Structures are given as C-alpha cells and as structure tokens.
Amino acid sequence: MVTSPMTPERLLPGPTPVTLLDAAGQAVPSDGLDMPADQVLLALYRMMVLGRRFDTQATALTKQGRLAVYPSARGQEACQIAAVAALRPQDWLFPTYRDSMAVTARGVDPVQVLTLLRGDWHSGYDPYQKRVAPQCTPLATNTLHAVGMARAAAIKGEDMVALVMLGDGATSEGDTHAALNFAAVWKAPVVFLVQNNGYAISVPLSKQTAAPSLAHKGIGYGVPGTLVDGNDAAAVYAVVRRAVTSAASGAGPALIEALTYRVEAHTNADDATRYRSRDEVDSWLARDPVTRLREHLGRRGLLAAADVAALEAQAEAEAAALRQRMNTGTRHDPADLFRYVYAEQTPELRRQQHELAAELAELELAELEEAGTRDDDDR
C-alpha cells in the first residue's frame, strides 16, 4: 500500500524521539534528517553558551533584588536556541515567559527582555523589530496569536512562518486545542513547539495527560506530530527547520514535542525539592545539551580548547555588561500609566493623569516644607 501524506500513520510521531546526537555527543544516523552543517552546529554551540550564561545571570539578579522574578530555562538551551536558529528573519516568534533565552537569541537586547521581570513595564521591546511577540504569561493564549499572524501572512501572500513556544502544561489549555484545530483547518504556516520539561510548576506530565506523548495529539487535528530529543540541539534544529520549510511551502502546521528538563525550579520563588528528587535532577544533568554539543564538536576537531575558553570569556563579559546595565536605575514616569491605554487619550484618562500629578505635586511640596522646617531647626 502506498502511503499518501494524508494517511493517519503519517501524522503520528515515531516510536522514539528523533536524535542526531546521542547523550555522549556521538552522531547517530536518522531517517530522513541530515546533520546540520558544521557552521550551524558551531553557531548553535556559541548561542547556547551565551544563552546559558544570560540565564544564570538573570537568576543571580533575582537574588540581588534586581529582578522581581525569573523563570529559568536552564537545561532547555537546545530547544530555546536551535528553534530560534531555525527561523528565517521574516518569520515570527511567539514566546512564553520562560523563553527569555530564545528572545535574546533572536537578537532582542537582553535588558529590554528583562524589562518585564524587572517590573519596569509589561514588555520592553518593539515586537516588530525582530518579529518577536511580547512574552506571554497566560498559558497557551499565544498559540492563537501565532495562528492568526500566520493566517494573515497567507492571506496577504507573505512568505512567513510563525513559531509558537508552549510548555507541557499549556497543552492542557483549551486555547492549544483551538489553535491546533484552526491552524489545521486553515493550513496556516505555524509551528507549535512544545518544550516538555517534565513539570508545570510542580505537576508532573503524568498528571497532565494520558496521551502516549504530546506529539500524538497532532493526529486528532490532522497535524503531523514529531517527537524530538529536546537536549539534542542538532535534532531540534533539523526538526524545526523541516517544519518551517514545510509550513512555508503551504503544507500546513506542525506539532513538535521536544523532550527536555527544567533544571531549576519553576522560578526563583519556587522550591522544587518539594516535588522532585535530587536523583532525577542529576540524571538529567548527565544529559546536558551544552556538554553534548561540545563533546561532538570537540571530537570532530571543530572546536579547540582555546575556542571554548574564548567563548566562555565572551559569555562572562556579556554577563558583566548585563549586570552593570541592570544596576543602573531606570526613571519611571507615572504619566506613562495613562499614555498607551488607547490610541488617543480619553478625557477621563486625561483627568486621572492630572489627578495623580496633582497628588504627587502636593506630596513633593509637603516634603519640601518638611525639609525647610528641619533646616530651620538646625539653625
């Protein structure tokens, strides 16, 4: 029997995750997927090292009170970096709150990325500049925005693909269901990348779904599902690249589940020891995505010890620069609260802005008077 692209079997993921590099960094042959070019692998490694250092620096900033909160993506570098590297400049990225590393990999200024978590504004970057939607805190709602963006591109005849990131927990939300369904019916050029990192805060995948895998969910919508080793940057790159190319050619959406692990707690405010064992974390640390790629590149003579050291020095320098920039205080203008609610300020918001300004002016006056009284006392 000849299998056409539409037979149900073609929509199912393979029995094991797609892998191009095993845990020791050895190349393994894969059915139909080529190992990315050396230059691509080197670029991935470079971005992963820089990304990891950015991530650990952000976590450190929470401890110094420079960030209100930070959801780390440590351990998920292969997903974050390789997915972004597989995009073309004209494509769009729809990230979640855990995808700061991916957003910086897309070229957005790290200080602007951290604006949200620093508490300075809800989103700090211009989405149109690098084609990155604001990081989404509500779960799965961004999946629909990506589908709409992609559908609009198809309507307008633009060559563009939208890649949306979501976690294992988000696949339980209704919006994920609607998004996969709308995307499939519309044949929209969207790639859904589920980073299955094992936990939705504290809830393990076993309490999230009874499906054989999250990639299996695709068949219910007529969307091909692919399961990939999410700690294998080469495999993630190849799988996402294939999905982007296919979507851009008009073949419709793709669902990719990347198996990975959240090495840190949900955020700095979470205590992961309450719901998972040290052994479990250790077993995943042994499958570290950065080490794996380094081993591979080293073994093939593409990366010398000096290259590794130089890159690490660069990562340190970037982290130091970030620290310094995050130590500079930002000026906050209370009038901003009223500026962007509508395209044109409403009379009511103008009144409220004046109300606040008057309140602040009175406060300032009272402080000045108090200071004046103190000066008098001093004399």
Place this chain on the structure above:
Amino acid sequence: MTTTAEQDRALAAGQAVTMAGALNQALSDALSEDDTVLVFGEDVGTLGGVFRITSGLAAAFGETRVFDTPLAESGIVGTAIGMAMNGLRPVVEMQFDAFAYPAFEQITSHLAKLRNRTRGRVGLPIVIRIPYGGGIGGVEHHCDSSEAYYTHTAGLRVVTPGTPADAYVLLRQAIKSPDPVIFLEPKRRYWSKEVVSAHADIPMDRAVVRRSGSDVTLITYGGALATTLEAAQAAESDDRSVEVIDLRSLAPFDDETVTASVKRTGRAIVVHEASRFCGYGAEVAARVSEQCFHYLEAPVLRVAGFDIPYPPPSLEEYHLPSVDRILAAIDRLQWRETASGAQAAG
C-alpha cells in the same frame, strides 16, 4: 432578508431599512472600502449569520475575506489578535452574548492590553460584534446583557446602537477605530426600521439627546432606548417634560452631554436591561451624583433588570424594564406639590 444590492438602493433612495440591514450595509461598505477588513465567525459565511447580519457578504467578497471558522470563540478572538498584529482589521461575530464568554481571556488579557503592554507599539483594530440582551424569547444563555464585563476592562471601547441609523454609523466608525471595539447589538431591535443616512458627523464616543425635555433626564442605551422613548412620550400626558439621552458609547463615557442635561433638568434616571447590582447604571449614577450634586432635586434612580439570572421566555416580561416601570420611577423623583394640586418640577 434583502440582498446587499437591494439595501444599497434602499439606502441611496432614502428608504427605511432595518437595523439588521443597516449593519449588513456597514459591513459591506467597510469591506469595499478597505482591503484589510475581514469578517469571520461562526456561520457568518454561507449562512450569513444566525441573525443574517452577514448575509450575502461571503458571496460578494469571497471566502478569503468573509468566512466561517471552527466553533471556538476564544479561537476567533485569539486569531483575530494575531491577524491584527499583521496589519489586518478583523470584524468578528460572537453568535450570542453568553457565547462570547469562552473568549473572555483573549479579550481582557490580550485584546484590551496589548497596546499598553507594548507602549503603543502594537495596536489592535478589531471589532467584536455581539448580539446582546433579551426581549426575543430566547432560551437561557441567549439573552445576557454583558456590557459591564467589557466596560470594566480598560483598553476596550464599548459601543451599542439603539437605532438602525446609529447601527450603520457606529459600526463604520468602530471598524475605522485604531482601538479594539466591543460592538453590542441589541438583538430585539434588529427588525426595527428607519431611514439611514450614510453620512454622520457625530463621533463614536459621544452621546446624543434623542428627545429634549426640561423636567427629568432619562439616560439609556441599546435595547432599552425604544422603551425609554415610549415612556417619555407617555409621561407627556402627566405634564412631565422628559429628556432622553442615548449613550451610544458606554466606554468611554460622555460626561459632558450627560451632565449638561442633568444640570438643566435636576433629575436623572438610568434605564437598562442589565441587572442592577454593579450594573452599568451604578457607574452612571455615581458620576452624575459626583458631578451634578448641587443641581439634583432627587437621588439618581435606576430602572434595571433584577439581580437574577436572565429569566426564561415566559417570564422575561417581568424582568425587562417596561414603560410602566419607567413612569413609576419618574413619579418617585420627589416632585413638589404646586398650588393647583398638580405636581411640578422643582
């Protein structure tokens, strides 16, 4: 249902059209005028919508611009957001008021906030059309007055026409607005008829005085407008001169028109179908009290639906504000006795 072409002729000839027809014409004109306008939702394509508001549009403009979606309201609004980010102007339909609730998160957390989140970099010119309110004998979940959920959400504009002419004008303005607009259509007035002019100079966010009077101001909107005008007419026989304001825009609120009227009449009643507790009228009453206190001869009253889930069809007449209930409220406005024995305005 008349065809778009027939409506065109009716409009041009100055003949009366229904509110449904006026809305259909507004959509048709917007689609003709601006290539980026899209119309989509459940059953809006081939069928033309359950109320036929989009009748004939898919045939006239093609399925790329007017189309049926899978059945998921959150999906409709969520994808509209992505489309608007990519330069399109979606006009989407929620089939009934209560069926818009699955889209609530997309509306309140994203549609209303994206401009502010991005410091004005991403605007979402989206119109969400929602047939709302009762009076048509609809079974449960088909008759909610859900306006306060939306007016309480900063970043949304909320408008509701009370007449066919306004339905046309407001919908055209809503589609042109750079802000997201919740467009509430009083479904019980879909079949009311009047002559509609395509040219209107009243901005979308202004209220209008539908009837001038000097004794009391009735403030209303949407489905309750016709009932309120009827009550105002009936009050004439009691020698009460009643002014009726049609708010049109629920958010933002036109304080200027409302306070100018109440300062003149000294008495005010808000009339709406929605439940009273924390209803839209509470905000109106508070604002009028704050801004017109020294001009008021009586407390601001509310004639509203009861604080109950919307009743079944056989009982809805007891719930909806009626002419008699409005007249009774007018009588409670602390009128002074005059020498002749009749009551007169203070």
